[in-house]
Amino acid sequence: MSEQIPDFEAGTGGLLPAIAQDAQSGQVLMMAWMNREALDETLSSGYAVYYSRSRGRLWRKGEESGHRQKIVDVRVDCDADAILLRVEQVGAACHEGYVSCFFRQLQNDGSTDTILKRLVDPKSVYK
């Protein structure tokens, strides 16, 4: 192959956006970032691995919480600069205890409504 898919060089600092979607329900769970190494480990381990910009290192999703994401399949978009992970989510995807990080609905006036219920108490998961 001459063309690398996905094309990490197209991303800022070698990072591409990665969307995690529950393969069963279709719910969009979260958006995070991947570099080549994170994707390689995701494919070889069968569990979602991201690159944490705040920690500056690979982030094996669920390494602390146990809320891992088992890979069902990985998709790449037309421009090869965005990644979609279809996963089986263990527990809550969101560190705030919601099944999805997208638990707030934005209103036209700029306010937000919380539209999901907390699945777990974050204090019981993170120390």
Place this chain on the structure above:
Amino acid sequence: MSEQIPDFEAGTGGLLPAIAQDAQSGQVLMMAWMNREALDETLSSGYAVYYSRSRGRLWRKGEESGHRQKIVDVRVDCDADAILLRVEQVGAACHEGYVSCFFRQLQNDGSTDTILKRLVDPKSVYK
């Protein structure tokens, strides 16, 4: 409100990733970018407006193809740095004629399989 949600200052160059999802089927359609102006016009017009990095201007999705995205609702993630648009998609979201831009499945050996059928011939849509 003291806190701006979403927080465009958290994005590179004032841009945040925006995911479009078909509100009916749950299919993830595409990933694009938004600045504050794009989001404001999305909310006021009721149709998805992105910021095109390649064109360096607002991109009213479907302005050429007619394949607009009617907003059902807009969601914001826990860190307020990613946006999820739940939409009614007219026609094909992808400029290559697929309903979703994520029409390729990535295999462990780095190759890809096209797993969706073309909905429309791009040549019939774009001149």
